[in-house]
Amino acid sequence: MERLKRKIDKYLIEWKSRENRLPLIIKGARQIGKTNAIRNFGKNNYKIFIEINFAFQPGFKTIFDNGFVVDDIIKNITLKMPELELEEKNTLIFFDEMQECVSTATSLKAFREDGRYDVICSGSLMGINYKEIESNSVGNKEDYIMHSMDFEEFLWAKGYKEEQIEDLYKCMKDLKPLSTLQHEVMMNNFKDYMIVGGMPAIVSQFVKNKNFSGILKMQQQILIDYEEDIAKYAGGLDKTKILNCYRKIPVFLGKDNKKFQISKIADGARNREYVGIVECLANAGIVNISYALEQASLPLKGNYNPDNYRLYFADTGLLIGSLDEEVQEDLRSNENLNTYKGALYENIVGDMLVKSGYNLYFYKDDSKKIEMDFFIRDKDSLIPVEVKANNNATISLNNLINSNKYSDIKYGIKLCNKNIGFNGKFYTFPYFLTFLIKRFIKEKNIE
Numbered sequence: 001m002e003r004l005k006r007k008i009d010k011y012l013i014e015w016k017s018r019e020n021r022l023p024l025i026i027k028g029a030r031q032i033g034k035t036n037a038i039r040n041f042g043k044n045n046y047k048i049f050i051e052i053n054f055a056f057q058p059g060f061k062t063i064f065d066n067g068f069v070v071d072d073i074i075k076n077i078t079l080k081m082p083e084l085e086l087e088e089k090n091t092l093i094f095f096d097e098m099q100e101c102v103s104t105a106t107s108l109k110a111f112r113e114d115g116r117y118d119v120i121c122s123g124s125l126m127g128i129n130y131k132e133i134e135s136n137s138v139g140n141k142e143d144y145i146m147h148s149m150d151f152e153e154f155l156w157a158k159g160y161k162e163e164q165i166e167d168l169y170k171c172m173k174d175l176k177p178l179s180t181l182q183h184e185v186m187m188n189n190f191k192d193y194m195i196v197g198g199m200p201a202i203v204s205q206f207v208k209n210k211n212f213s214g215i216l217k218m219q220q221q222i223l224i225d226y227e228e229d230i231a232k233y234a235g236g237l238d239k240t241k242i243l244n245c246y247r248k249i250p251v252f253l254g255k256d257n258k259k260f261q262i263s264k265i266a267d268g269a270r271n272r273e274y275v276g277i278v279e280c281l282a283n284a285g286i287v288n289i290s291y292a293l294e295q296a297s298l299p300l301k302g303n304y305n306p307d308n309y310r311l312y313f314a315d316t317g318l319l320i321g322s323l324d325e326e327v328q329e330d331l332r333s334n335e336n337l338n339t340y341k342g343a344l345y346e347n348i349v350g351d352m353l354v355k356s357g358y359n360l361y362f363y364k365d366d367s368k369k370i371e372m373d374f375f376i377r378d379k380d381s382l383i384p385v386e387v388k389a390n391n392n393a394t395i396s397l398n399n400l401i402n403s404n405k406y407s408d409i410k411y412g413i414k415l416c417n418k419n420i421g422f423n424g425k426f427y428t429f430p431y432f433l434t435f436l437i438k439r440f441i442k443e444k445n446i447e
Helices: 008-018 034-046 058-064 069-079 103-114 127-137 151-157 163-174 179-195 200-207 215-233 237-254 275-283 318-321 325-334 343-355 396-404 431-447
Strands: 025-027 048-053 093-094 118-122 142-145 286-293 304-313 360-364 375-376 381-389 412-415 425-431
Touching: 008 034, 008 142, 025 034, 025 163, 034 093, 034 118, 058 069, 058 103, 058 179, 103 118, 151 163, 151 179, 151 200, 163 179, 163 431, 179 200, 179 318, 179 343, 179 412, 179 425, 179 431, 200 215, 200 425, 215 237, 215 318, 237 275, 237 304, 237 318, 237 343, 237 396, 275 286, 275 304, 304 318, 304 343, 304 360, 304 381, 318 343, 343 360, 343 375, 343 381, 343 431, 375 431, 381 396, 381 431, 396 425, 412 431, 425 431
Parallel strands: 025 118, 025 142, 048 093, 093 118, 286 360, 381 412, 412 425
Antiparallel strands: 286 304, 360 375, 375 381
16 A cells, blocks of 8 residues: 655655755654654655664664764764765765664754754654753754644545645635535544544554454554553653553543543642653653643633643544443444543544644633633634534533623634534534634634
């Protein structure tokens, strides 16, 4: 089967076109397609492509033993690969699993100043290794955060063309309802995406087989692999505490308020003992954190409580894979996606927003009469985003928009299993259009 098209492909071409490009670090969780994307780019855009994997080729860690002068590093690489003939300005060096050799990060300054060879790095960025890599390479590299496949990439994998996706956006922009066929077909694709997730190997298998056979086993194996990563790379952090957090995510998402509470992870657990744990999971690309706003007002970044948050899986397929067998059967046999207290819809919308470049925030007022799943913003207003697993009333959304108390809120967005619409207060979009919301808001404000 041919390689899946990814959005990073275009980004890498743009990166190469820059005259003074910095060494690049591709960040993200395991098995989201980082190595495959970099390898494909390197082989198709450079005369010489060198791939060094410090996990599979530990002997290459010694290439920095003579220091960080580029000529010395290249000399040591060619001692191990005597057949190599490097060509200046047409060679890409790819350092994979860089967490196994933190000296790689230190070398980036030398490669940046030298400028003869392009460098891309990738690996598992977790715990103390993540901090070391950041401190050793600050100012000398560019970061790209990669995610598992978003819904648009999933549609590409299924064979949909750019113009078909553009048709969806045109309806959205014009506030014109989708045709019955468009809505039904895309909702079915979205349900598939909820269950399958965006891990490239899993998507490939689903597209090839046209069914869910073997997918649960693959999802569960990735969850196990992540646990092994935590055990291996947690550094100075307590591995047991990280695993406690990681394994409890589905438990808290299954509760009504979905708040992640350290005190309920283990007997006697306290917030101060878990400092850095949740951030470690987020840095590794395993979870998305949604923080509680202190007030439903701007600015977002200076207005949240760092101790009040919800944790979502950074791929809804992995949330599905973490659930018990009864829920699995209900999902696959009955397509009962309303199960699990709406957590599946919240998780996937949160993930789609993150993949669009948003940070996640929610709000719950003291009276508990207003609760909002997510907030985003345009250039001058705060936008509440309500996710409805069932198409029931939007009391909180109406209260936020109608009340004089929330002056930063001019309009809202409701995501549900309904067609496109606008009632003068909030836009209604089907869930599957979430990946187009950022573009919609940007272009809406330009006009």
